[in-house]
Amino acid sequence: MGEKNECGSFLVALENIIQQRKTSGDEKSYVKSLFNKGINKIAQKVGEEAVEVVIEAKDSDEGLF
Numbered sequence: 061m062g063e064k065n066e067c068g069s070f071l072v073a074l075e076n077i078i079q080q081r082k083t084s085g086d087e088k089s090y091v092k093s094l095f096n097k098g099i100n101k102i103a104q105k106v107g108e109e110a111v112e113v114v115i116e117a118k119d120s121d122e123g124l125f
Contacts, residue, residue, distance in 0.1 A: 078091055
């Protein structure tokens with residue numbers, strides 16, 4: 061209680077990491093490979109990760125109901 065949510069700084073940091081990996085010279089970068097494959101692959105990956113977050117949040121809250 062009383063903690064400040066710093067999600068804005070988290071999102072800025074995440075955006076910076078993604079940008080670095082997108083423009084890196086590392087051809088083995090998974091992030092870079094998603095950008096090379098296009099928006100549909102990026103959207104698919106974001107969707108997969110969102111589902112995992114929802115499932116984990118649900119599992120963590122099962123004792124509350």
